[in-house]
Amino acid sequence: MKNFRTLRFLDLFRGLFESFGINYTVMRRILAVKLTMDGRRTPTIFNQQTKKKKKPEENGFMKSLGIYVLLSLMLIPFTMLGSNFLYQMSIFYGIVMFLVMTSMISDFSNVLLDVRDKAILLTKPVNKKTLNVAKTIHVCIYLIFLTTALTAIPLLIGTYRHGILFLLLGVIGLVLVNLFIVVVTAIIYYFILRFFDGEKLKDIINYVQIGLSVSIAVGYQVLARSFSVVDMNITFTPSWWQFLIPPIWFGAPFELFLKHHSDFYIISFSMLALFIPIIAIIIYSRLMPSFERNLQKLTHNSGGGSRKKHWWINGLVNVICRSKEEKVFFRFADNMMRNEREFRLKVYPALGMSLIVPFIFMFNEIQLNSYAHLVTSKWYLSVYFSCLMIPNAVAMLKYSGKYKGAWIYQSAPLQSLAPLYSAVLKVFIANLFLPIYLILSAVFIGIFGLKIIDDLLVVLVTATLFTVICSNYLKGTLPFSESFEDALQSGGLKVILALLCLAVFAGIHFAITFIPFGVPIYLFILIMITFFSWKQAYRTVWNF
Amino acid sequence: MSIETNQDVVLCLKDLKKDYGTKNVLKGINLTVQRGQIIGYIGPNGAGKSTTIKILLGLESEYGGRVEIFGEEINGNDINYKRKIGYVPEIAELYDNLTANEYLTFVGELYGMDLQAADEKARSLMKVFGLEAVYHSRISSYSKGMRQKVLIISSLLHNPDLLFLDEPLSGLDANSVMVFKEILAVLASQGKTIFYSSHIMDVVEKISNRIILINDGKIVADGSFNELKEQNKEGTLEQIFNQLTGFNEYKALAEEFVSIVQRI
Numbered sequence: 001m002k003n004f005r006t007l008r009f010l011d012l013f014r015g016l017f018e019s020f021g022i023n024y025t026v027m028r029r030i031l032a033v034k035l036t037m038d039g040r041r042t043p044t045i046f047n048q049q050t051k052k053k054k055k056p057e058e059n060g061f062m063k064s065l066g067i068y069v070l071l072s073l074m075l076i077p078f079t080m081l082g083s084n085f086l087y088q089m090s091i092f093y094g095i096v097m098f099l100v101m102t103s104m105i106s107d108f109s110n111v112l113l114d115v116r117d118k119a120i121l122l123t124k125p126v127n128k129k130t131l132n133v134a135k136t137i138h139v140c141i142y143l144i145f146l147t148t149a150l151t152a153i154p155l156l157i158g159t160y161r162h163g164i165l166f167l168l169l170g171v172i173g174l175v176l177v178n179l180f181i182v183v184v185t186a187i188i189y190y191f192i193l194r195f196f197d198g199e200k201l202k203d204i205i206n207y208v209q210i211g212l213s214v215s216i217a218v219g220y221q222v223l224a225r226s227f228s229v230v231d232m233n234i235t236f237t238p239s240w241w242q243f244l245i246p247p248i249w250f251g252a253p254f255e256l257f258l259k260h261h262s263d264f265y266i267i268s269f270s271m272l273a274l275f276i277p278i279i280a281i282i283i284y285s286r287l288m289p290s291f292e293r294n295l296q297k298l299t300h301n302s303g304g305g306s307r308k309k310h311w312w313i314n315g316l317v318n319v320i321c322r323s324k325e326e327k328v329f330f331r332f333a334d335n336m337m338r339n340e341r342e343f344r345l346k347v348y349p350a351l352g353m354s355l356i357v358p359f360i361f362m363f364n365e366i367q368l369n370s371y372a373h374l375v376t377s378k379w380y381l382s383v384y385f386s387c388l389m390i391p392n393a394v395a396m397l398k399y400s401g402k403y404k405g406a407w408i409y410q411s412a413p414l415q416s417l418a419p420l421y422s423a424v425l426k427v428f429i430a431n432l433f434l435p436i437y438l439i440l441s442a443v444f445i446g447i448f449g450l451k452i453i454d455d456l457l458v459v460l461v462t463a464t465l466f467t468v469i470c471s472n473y474l475k476g477t478l479p480f481s482e483s484f485e486d487a488l489q490s491g492g493l494k495v496i497l498a499l500l501c502l503a504v505f506a507g508i509h510f511a512i513t514f515i516p517f518g519v520p521i522y523l524f525i526l527i528m529i530t531f532f533s534w535k536q537a538y539r540t541v542w543n544f
Numbered sequence: 545m546s547i548e549t550n551q552d553v554v555l556c557l558k559d560l561k562k563d564y565g566t567k568n569v570l571k572g573i574n575l576t577v578q579r580g581q582i583i584g585y586i587g588p589n590g591a592g593k594s595t596t597i598k599i600l601l602g603l604e605s606e607y608g609g610r611v612e613i614f615g616e617e618i619n620g621n622d623i624n625y626k627r628k629i630g631y632v633p634e635i636a637e638l639y640d641n642l643t644a645n646e647y648l649t650f651v652g653e654l655y656g657m658d659l660q661a662a663d664e665k666a667r668s669l670m671k672v673f674g675l676e677a678v679y680h681s682r683i684s685s686y687s688k689g690m691r692q693k694v695l696i697i698s699s700l701l702h703n704p705d706l707l708f709l710d711e712p713l714s715g716l717d718a719n720s721v722m723v724f725k726e727i728l729a730v731l732a733s734q735g736k737t738i739f740y741s742s743h744i745m746d747v748v749e750k751i752s753n754r755i756i757l758i759n760d761g762k763i764v765a766d767g768s769f770n771e772l773k774e775q776n777k778e779g780t781l782e783q784i785f786n787q788l789t790g791f792n793e794y795k796a797l798a799e800e801f802v803s804i805v806q807r808i
Contacts, residue, residue: 029653033639033646040641040682119637123601124654125626 004035006141023130030121030134031141038142061145068149071099071216075151079158079166085258086266090251093177096150097247098215100143101181106209108142112189113201143178162258169257173250176277180246183280190287193294206341213349218356242269249273320426325414329423333479337427342401342484347432350389355436358382378513380448380455383440384506386433387463391498393432394470397424398477399484406481417478421542422534424479425467433463454519455509458526462505465530468537470498475541552579554614554706554737555600561608562595569595571761572609577739579705582732584752585741586781588789592761593741594634597708600739601631613706627655630699634710634741640683644670644694647683648701655702662701669697673720688715696724707731707738713747725751749781759789 007028017024038061078092121131151174159167192201242248242265252269255261313334321327337343361382365374400406409417441456473494512518555577562570570592577583587593598604599611602618611618613625639647645663648670652662670679673693678686683694692715699707713721728738728751742748748755749769757765757772765772765788769781778784786792 026654029650033642033650036646037639037641116637116639118603119633119635120639121654122603123626123629123631123633124651125623125656126654127621127623 004032006035007031010137017133020133021129022133023127026126027130027134027137030126030131031138034134034138035141061142065145065149067216068099068103068146069153072150072153075154076157079154079170080161083162083259085254086248086251088251089173089254090245090248092154092247093173093250094245094247096147096174097177097181099150100146100178101185102208102212102215103146104143104181104185105205106212108139109189109205112139112186139182143182147174147178165257166254169253173253173273176273177250179277179281183277183284186284186291187280187287190291190294193291202341206344209345210348210352213345214352214356217349217353243272246276249276316430320430321423323419326419326423326426329420330427333420333424333427334431336400336480337431340401343396343399346396346399346484347389347393350392351432351436354386354389355439357385357388358440361385375448378510380444380452381506381510383437383444383456383459384462384502384509386436386440387459387466387502388499390433390463390466390502391470391473391495393428394425394467395473395494397428397479398474399482400480401484403481403483406478409478409481416543418538418542420479421471421474422538425471429464429467433467437463454523455513458509458519458523461523461526461530462509465526465533466498466502466505468530468533469501471537472541553577553612554579555739556612557596557609558612559609560596560599560611562592562599562604562606569761570599570607573758573761573763575756575763575766577737579737580732580735581754582728582738582740582752584748584755585739585758586743586745586748586755586785587758588791591758593758594710596758597631597710597739597741600708601629602626627702628705630702630704630707632695632699632707632709632712638683638691638695638698640686640691643680643682644675644686645679647694648698651698652701657702665701666697669701670694673697673723689717689720692716693720705736707736708741709738710741711743712740713742713744721747745780745782745785755781757785757788764788 010028010031014024017027075092075095078088082088117131117135122128151170155167155170158170189201192204249269249272252266253273256266256270313331317327317330321330362374362379365377365379409420437460444452444456509522512522553576555575557573557575560570560573560575561568573592573596585593585596595604599607600613600618602623614628616622616625618625639650642650645666648666649659649662652666653659657665667676667679670676670693675690675693678690683691686694692712696712699709713724716724725747728740732738732753740748740752752769754768755765755772756763765775765784767775772781772784773779776784776787778787786794
């Protein structure tokens with residue numbers, strides 16, 4: 001285990017810790033272990049990236065800081081341009097709070113929620129105080145790195161512009177913000193654990209992870225545009241609801257001290273910024289013991305809690321599956337995809353993106369021309385962007401966190417596993433693609449009118465055909481039969497080929513729209529092709 | 545009593561009670577354990593075995609009664625008694641994204657060993673178990689048996705005087721089981737005390753020189769296997785266990801099970 005620089009820095013305060021009755025040697029050792037383990041986790045922020053060959057001991061966390069430094073660039077306008085501090089710094093703190101909090105929940109939950117600590121460490125000669133201080137220091141180290149990466153550059157540029165007082169206010173504000181975030185996160189966990197069991201909490205953490213992945217991707221979009229979006233001339237009109245928005249509290253001190261703008265609202269906001277985090281910490285330390293008790297729920301699940309039966313799944317099964325085996329596998333695949341958190345983490349961000357991307361393009365169009373112009377255009381074809389996630393998502397279907405369970409396919413008395421493939425793909429279309437498609441369709445019909453319905457149907461059939469084509473990725477491997485560890489995120493040539501193929505479909509569709517009655521005829525032809533290709537794939541690609 | 549003033553008493557429980565809310569898990573356990581004994585601590589699921597061990601290790605702090613280990617009452621603040629205790633938990637809980645080397649030296653250092661000594665000792669012990677080649681691999685890549693061996697090593701690294709073993713054989717192959725049983729016998733003959741908790745009656749029957757059966761939070765039998773056999777007129781520990789825990793419907797349940805299996 002290496003000798004962490006952070007810990008060597010901590011060594012300077014050894015005397016201080018010992019004067020509080022903490023066994024410094026033990027605490028340092030625990031921290032070294034924790035930091036080593038952190039380095040071996042892959043932060044959520046890297047989730048979307050191509051997985052490289054495992055290099056020995058590269059610290060995932062330290063590398064993820066690079067991305068936060070990049071994201072910090074979008075904060076620069078808020079500290080550099082103008083001096084409308086209340087507005088600018090509120091947005092600054094708002095973004096920082098959002099990123100730190102989501103990152104904390106997605107990557108650091110297992111630190112807050114580690115139930116192994118008690119069983120492993122407290123059975124050894126380690127006293128509770130030392131363990132608690134070690135845990136606190138661990139969270140602090142993480143937050144200091146993260147916040148520094150995210151704010152160092154904007155703050156320094158702001159200091160250059162507005163003077164040293166700006167830096168001082170900024171740093172104090174960030175410390176308070178972090179305290180606030182830790183407590184809020186812990187209190188959220190506390191209430192979730194109080195009313196639900198550990199599985200529910202893990203689900204919620206999973207959704208936050210997915211949200212983080214999506215918002216980072218959207219963040220890149222905003223990054224490119226942030227200089228033009230920011231309008232520094234917004235005038236601030238104070239009103240009561242602003243008391244409910246924490247970032248505004250933290251923006252207020254800048255207005256107060258740098259512009260000597262001291263009305264009732266500004267002073268009250270500044271007071272909140274100072275006192276709420278302190279009060280929150282006091283409440284937190286009171287709640288701590290019962291929080292720890294609730295944590296035990298993470299290990300033993302209350303079981304019970306009859307799952308919601310999705311009535312429509314049963315109806316759907318009978319409509320779209322013909323053979324008995326296929327129905328069995330449909331229900332199985334439905335349960336697998338619904339329950340597997342790792343699968344959701346890999347695929348759902350792409351779903352979120354395909355919901356957002358069409359609109360990003362249309363916003364560009366509106367900025368260039370006008371809304372009226374958009375409505376008469378053929379931009380509804382941007383619904384094809386929702387198909388972009390298909391190649392990757394289909395490729396993911398062969399992975400599972402519990403891939404070892406795949407022996408069941410081989411040991412069961414089955415003629416062919418083709419029904420398994422067709423069922424898995426049907427579940428994919430029904431559960432993952434269809435919801436996105438329906439939402440987009442509803443919005444697009446709202447924008448473009450009912451005349452585009454046949455076009456939208458063409459897209460649906462194309463997506464089905466495209467799924468069959470992409471299922472070639474699965475050839476030779478059973479669904480849910482390989483470890484996510486091996487998922488090389490299927491980048492490269494294959495996906496590019498698939499996307500070219502999609503572009504051709506969209507191109508044909510675009511051309512057809514110029515032919516009278518072209519779309520309905522095209523739709524009919526497509527349905528036939530899809531029908532036969534599905535049958536063909538059933539006999540060849542999926543059958544071995 | 546003369547026994548309790550004896551300096552060979554390692555562990556002494558007096559009227560130990562514990563409840564979780566309204567549920568009484570332990571309803572007054574009285575127990576004195578001498579040096580060099582191997583105690584087989586058995587009972588049905590939920591009888592309170594793990595709770596007892598958790599209290600002894602200081603994981604549960606609110607309980608009634610008195611717990612003395614090495615002649616001193618334990619309390620939340622003085623943790624020094626744990627230096628002479630080793631523990632193998634029932635669920636293989638360990639930081640498995642560390643390598644065996646990292647995990648074992650970490651545990652050794654927590655018990656106050658220095659890094660070098662812990663490393664050497666851990667390596668030699670791993671070698672005896674045939675795990676030398678994976679000493680620097682992450683524990684998450686290990687099989688169940690290998691993990692269990694790491695846990696066993698981690699519990700013995702600091703040469704403890706008192707061992708708590710909760711289902712320590714799970715996942716070990718037959719040869720490793722023989723080695724481990726022999727290790728326990730040798731340790732006991734050298735004066736170590738072993739508190740052995742398991743559901744596998746055959747093993748408990750063979751290795752323990754004293755068996756304690758708890759049921760519903762109380763001790764219902766205490767003595768050597770031969771003593772229990774005389775008192776209960778049953779042949780094996782398994783049968784004694786069934787009798788004392790009032791479980792006699794196993795045949796009826798088995799028949800019901802099979803009849804359901806045979807339904808079409």
